[in-house]
Amino acid sequence: MSSISPEAIATVADLAGKSRVAARELALLSRARKDEVLRALADALDAATERIATANAEDLQRGRDGGMPASLQDRLSLTPARIAAIADAVRDIAALPDPVGEIVRGSTLANGLQIRQVRVPMGVVGMIYEARPNVTVDAAGLGLKSGNAVILRGGSAAASSNRVLVAVMRESLAAQGINPDAIGLLDGGGHDAVRALMTARGLVDLLIPRGGADLINSVVLNSTVPVIETGIGNCHVYVDAAADLDKALAITINSKTHRPSVCNAAESLLVHDKVAGDFLPKALTELAGAGVVLHTDERASAIADVAGVPFAIATDEDFATEFHGLEMSVGVVDSLDAALDHVRAFGSGHTEAIVTEDRAAARRWTAEVDAAAVMVNASTRFTDGGEFGFGAEIGISTQKLHARGPMALPELTTTKWIVEGDGHVRA
Amino acid sequence: MSSISPEAIATVADLAGKSRVAARELALLSRARKDEVLRALADALDAATERIATANAEDLQRGRDGGMPASLQDRLSLTPARIAAIADAVRDIAALPDPVGEIVRGSTLANGLQIRQVRVPMGVVGMIYEARPNVTVDAAGLGLKSGNAVILRGGSAAASSNRVLVAVMRESLAAQGINPDAIGLLDGGGHDAVRALMTARGLVDLLIPRGGADLINSVVLNSTVPVIETGIGNCHVYVDAAADLDKALAITINSKTHRPSVCNAAESLLVHDKVAGDFLPKALTELAGAGVVLHTDERASAIADVAGVPFAIATDEDFATEFHGLEMSVGVVDSLDAALDHVRAFGSGHTEAIVTEDRAAARRWTAEVDAAAVMVNASTRFTDGGEFGFGAEIGISTQKLHARGPMALPELTTTKWIVEGDGHVRA
Numbered sequence: 001m002s003s004i005s006p007e008a009i010a011t012v013a014d015l016a017g018k019s020r021v022a023a024r025e026l027a028l029l030s031r032a033r034k035d036e037v038l039r040a041l042a043d044a045l046d047a048a049t050e051r052i053a054t055a056n057a058e059d060l061q062r063g064r065d066g067g068m069p070a071s072l073q074d075r076l077s078l079t080p081a082r083i084a085a086i087a088d089a090v091r092d093i094a095a096l097p098d099p100v101g102e103i104v105r106g107s108t109l110a111n112g113l114q115i116r117q118v119r120v121p122m123g124v125v126g127m128i129y130e131a132r133p134n135v136t137v138d139a140a141g142l143g144l145k146s147g148n149a150v151i152l153r154g155g156s157a158a159a160s161s162n163r164v165l166v167a168v169m170r171e172s173l174a175a176q177g178i179n180p181d182a183i184g185l186l187d188g189g190g191h192d193a194v195r196a197l198m199t200a201r202g203l204v205d206l207l208i209p210r211g212g213a214d215l216i217n218s219v220v221l222n223s224t225v226p227v228i229e230t231g232i233g234n235c236h237v238y239v240d241a242a243a244d245l246d247k248a249l250a251i252t253i254n255s256k257t258h259r260p261s262v263c264n265a266a267e268s269l270l271v272h273d274k275v276a277g278d279f280l281p282k283a284l285t286e287l288a289g290a291g292v293v294l295h296t297d298e299r300a301s302a303i304a305d306v307a308g309v310p311f312a313i314a315t316d317e318d319f320a321t322e323f324h325g326l327e328m329s330v331g332v333v334d335s336l337d338a339a340l341d342h343v344r345a346f347g348s349g350h351t352e353a354i355v356t357e358d359r360a361a362a363r364r365w366t367a368e369v370d371a372a373a374v375m376v377n378a379s380t381r382f383t384d385g386g387e388f389g390f391g392a393e394i395g396i397s398t399q400k401l402h403a404r405g406p407m408a409l410p411e412l413t414t415t416k417w418i419v420e421g422d423g424h425v426r427a
Numbered sequence: 428m429s430s431i432s433p434e435a436i437a438t439v440a441d442l443a444g445k446s447r448v449a450a451r452e453l454a455l456l457s458r459a460r461k462d463e464v465l466r467a468l469a470d471a472l473d474a475a476t477e478r479i480a481t482a483n484a485e486d487l488q489r490g491r492d493g494g495m496p497a498s499l500q501d502r503l504s505l506t507p508a509r510i511a512a513i514a515d516a517v518r519d520i521a522a523l524p525d526p527v528g529e530i531v532r533g534s535t536l537a538n539g540l541q542i543r544q545v546r547v548p549m550g551v552v553g554m555i556y557e558a559r560p561n562v563t564v565d566a567a568g569l570g571l572k573s574g575n576a577v578i579l580r581g582g583s584a585a586a587s588s589n590r591v592l593v594a595v596m597r598e599s600l601a602a603q604g605i606n607p608d609a610i611g612l613l614d615g616g617g618h619d620a621v622r623a624l625m626t627a628r629g630l631v632d633l634l635i636p637r638g639g640a641d642l643i644n645s646v647v648l649n650s651t652v653p654v655i656e657t658g659i660g661n662c663h664v665y666v667d668a669a670a671d672l673d674k675a676l677a678i679t680i681n682s683k684t685h686r687p688s689v690c691n692a693a694e695s696l697l698v699h700d701k702v703a704g705d706f707l708p709k710a711l712t713e714l715a716g717a718g719v720v721l722h723t724d725e726r727a728s729a730i731a732d733v734a735g736v737p738f739a740i741a742t743d744e745d746f747a748t749e750f751h752g753l754e755m756s757v758g759v760v761d762s763l764d765a766a767l768d769h770v771r772a773f774g775s776g777h778t779e780a781i782v783t784e785d786r787a788a789a790r791r792w793t794a795e796v797d798a799a800a801v802m803v804n805a806s807t808r809f810t811d812g813g814e815f816g817f818g819a820e821i822g823i824s825t826q827k828l829h830a831r832g833p834m835a836l837p838e839l840t841t842t843k844w845i846v847e848g849d850g851h852v853r854a
Binding site: 024027028107109113115117120122123201205206220221224226228244246247250251253254255258362366367368370371372373374375376377378379381382383387388389399400401402404405406414415416417418419420421422423424425426 | 451454455534536540542544547549550628632633647648651653655671673674677678680681682685789793794795797798799800801802803804805806808809810814815816826827828829831832833841842843844845846847848849850851852853
C-alpha cells in the first residue's frame with residue numbers, strides 16, 4: 001500500500017486533537033446535562049428541517065446525475081418526516097440510562113484497599129459509514145450520551161447532507177456552552193483521509209465501520225486503531241427433524257422476507273432430510289410466491305422441481321453469499337451434525353436459528369454454534385438492539401472482542417479501576 | 428513490508444485448524460472435567476521435572492554461549508523449585524471459578540422471547556511472548572480453564588524448554604482423552620512464522636503479546652487478528668499539596684523499588700511545589716539510598732543539590748521512559764492541573780497514583796486521569812490480578828477495548844446471546 005499523504009495525516013491529527021480536548025470535557029458532564037444538551041440538539045435539528053432538506057436535495061441531484069440506483073437514493077433521501085424521526089431518535093437517546101459511572105464490580109480487599117471497576121467513556125470514537133445521513137446524527141447522539149467525542153466519516157454521496165447536519169449539531173452544542181468539537185466531521189480528502197483515520201492509533205480510541213462487506217473488511221484489515229467489526233450476516237434457519245413445521249414456515253418466511261436488505265435477515269435455509277418432503281414443497285412455494293429467488297442443492301432442487309417452483313442449482317458460492325435481497329440458498333441435511341458443519345463452514349457468526357421441539361437438539365445448537373446470537377424457534381430478525389430492549393443500536397458486532405451482537409451505549413464505554421487506600425504499600 | 432512466505436502461512440493455517448477443532452471440544456467440557464485435567468497436568472509437570480530441567484539447561488547453555496545477560500538467564504532458568512511453583516500455579520487455576528456459562532445479563536422480552544447473554548470461550552488464542560518459560564504453562568493453563576485452545580509462540584532463547592513443556596502437557600492431555608491440540612506450539616520459522624500468526628484473521632480469535640515495548644508495538648501494528656495490548660507502564664506517583672508526607676514517602680519508595688522491573692512500578696515522581704521543599708530532600712535521599720538513579724527537573728535538581736543527592740537533569744525523553752529498573756524521573760509541578768497535564772502528556776494509561784488527604788483533589792484525579800487504574804494513597808504496585816483477588820493474571824491490558832487493567836479468566840471469554848422463543852416472528 002502506498003504511503004498516506006502528510007496532509008491527510010496532519011488533517012486527522014488536528015481533528016483528533018480537538019476531539020480529544022472535547023472528549024475530556026464530555027467525560028465529566030452529568031447525565032442531566034447531557035440529556036438537556038441532547039434534547040436541545042433534537043430541537044435544533046427540527047428547526048433546521050428546511051436547511052437540511054435543501055442540502056440533501058443537492059446530494060440527491062448529484063446522485064441522480066451520476067446514475068445512483070433508486071434504492072440508494074431512497075436511503076440517502078431526507079424528507080421532513082425522516083428529519084423529524086431522526087430528531088426523535090435523539091430524544092429517545094436522551095431518555096436512556098447513562099452507562100458512564102456504572103460500577104461493574106468492586107470489593108474491599110483483605111488489606112483494606114477499596115477497588116471498583118467503573119464505566120468511563122472510550123474517548124474519541126471514529127465512525128466510517130456509507131451514504132446514510134441518519135447515521136451521522138445517530139452516532140453523534142450515542143457518542144454524546146456515552147461521553148465520547150465522535151469523528152464522523154460518511155459516504156461522499158451524502159457530503160452536503162452530512163455537512164449541514166454536523167453544522168446544525170455543532171451550532172447547537174456551542175449555543176449550550178458545550179465544546180462543538182465533540183462532533184467532528186472528516187470532510188473530503190478522499191481515500192487518504194480514511195486511511196489516515198484508520199491509522200491514527202493513540203489519537204482515536206475506537207473505530208466502528210458500518211456498511212457493506214467491502215467497507216468493513218477494508219477497515220478491519222488496514223486499521224491500527226482498534227476496530228469493532230459490524231454487520232456481516234450470512235444467517236441460517238435450520239429446520240430440525242423435530243421441528244413444528246408451522247413454526248418453521250413462519251420463521252423461515254419472516255427471517256427471509258421481513259426486511260431482506262439487513263444483516264439479520266436469513267440467507268440460507270437448511271432442512272433435515274426427515275422433514276424435507278413435508279416442509280419444503282410448502283416453504284419453497286411460499287418463498288417463491290414472496291418473490292424469493294431460490295438456489296437449491298440437489299435434494300432441494302428435486303423437491304422444487306416436483307412442486308413446480310422455479311430454482312437454480314446452488315453452488316458453494318451461493319451458500320457463502322449474503323444476498324441482501326430476495327434470494328435464498330436452500331439445502332437438505334442428513335443430521336443436526338451436518339447442519340452444524342454447514343453453519344461452521346458458511347456462517348459469518350451473526351445469527352443462527354434452529355426450529356425444533358427437541359430439547360436435546362436445541363441444547364446442542366445453542367452450545368455448539370459459534371455466533372453472536374443463537375435462536376431457538378424464533379426469527380433471525382430478532383438480533384437487534386431495539387428488539388433486545390437496549391433502546392438504541394450503533395451496530396451489530398460480529399467479532400468476539402469487547403462486544404458481540406447488538407451494540408448500544410454500554411458498548412461505547414470502557415472501564416477504569418479506582419483504587420483507594422490510606423497509605424497502602426505492597427509487602 | 429515484504430510478503431509472508433507461503434510455507435509460514437500454511438504452517439500457521441494447519442496449526443490453527445487443529446487448534447480450532449480442539450477448541451470446539453474444550454468449549455463443551457464441564458468445569459469439573461477441566462479442573463481434573465488441569466490437576467493431572469500439574470502432576471505431569473512435577474513428574475517431568477528432570478526432563479524439563481535438562482531441556483532448560485540446553486537453553487541456558489546456548490544463552491551463556493551467546494552472551495545472554497545474567498538477568499535474562501535468571502528469567503529463563505527453571506530450577507526444580509520453580510518447576511514445582513509452575514505446577515502449583517496450574518493447581519491454583521484449577522481451583523478458580525469457571526467463567527464459561529456465566530449469564531452476564533438476560534430478560535424476558537414483552538413478546539415472551541427469553542434472551543440471555545452467556546460467557547463462552549474465545550476459541551483460539553495466540554500468545555506471543557519472550558524467553559519466560561513459565562508463561563508457556565500459565566497461558567496453557569488459563570486457556571484450558573477458560574475453554575480456549577492456545578497457540579504459543581515463546582522467545583527462541585527458550586525453545587528447548589518450551590518444546591518439552593508443551594510436549595509434557597500435550598502427553599498429559601492425550602492420556603486423559605483430551606485433544607492435545609488444545610495446546611499448540613508455533614515452533615521455529617523465524618519472524619515469518621510470527622507474521623503469519625499475526626495475520627491469521629478468522630483462524631485465530633485473539634492475540635495477546637507479553638513482553639517489552641518493541642514486541643508489543645510490533646504485534647499491535649502488524650496484526651489483523653484482534654490484539655489485547657498489555658503491560659507498557661510509565662506510571663506516576665503525584666504527591667499533592669495536601670499529601671500526608673509519610674504516606675507519600677512510603678508509597679513513592681514502594682512504587683519505585685518494590686520490584687522495579689515490572690510494568691506497575693512507578694517511573695516518575697511529581698511533587699506539588701508547596702510540599703516539594705519538605706518532601707523531596709527526604710524522598711530523594713531515600714531513593715538514592717536505595718540505589719535509584721534520579722533524573723530531576725530544574726526545581727527538583729536544586730533541591731537534590733542542596734540535599735547532596737546525586738542527580739542528572741531530566742529531559743522530556745527521561746519523563747517518557749519506562750526505565751524497568753532503579754531509575755526515576757522527578758518533577759515539581761505548580762498545581763494539580765499541571766500534574767494532570769504532565770500525566771496526559773507522558774503517561775501510558777497503566778497506573779497513576781495521587782497521594783492526598785484532600786477529597787476534591789482525589790475526586791478530580793480519579794475522574795480526570797485516563798488510565799487502566801487510578802490510585803489514591805496506594806502504591807502503583809497494586810495493579811495486579813493477584814492483588815485484585817482474581818487468582819490469576821494473563822497480563823495487564825493498557826488498551827480500552829474488551830479488557831482494561833489486570834486480565835484474568837473472564838477476559839479470556841466472549842459472550843453469546845441465546846434467544847428462545849416458541850415460533851416468534853417479527854411483526
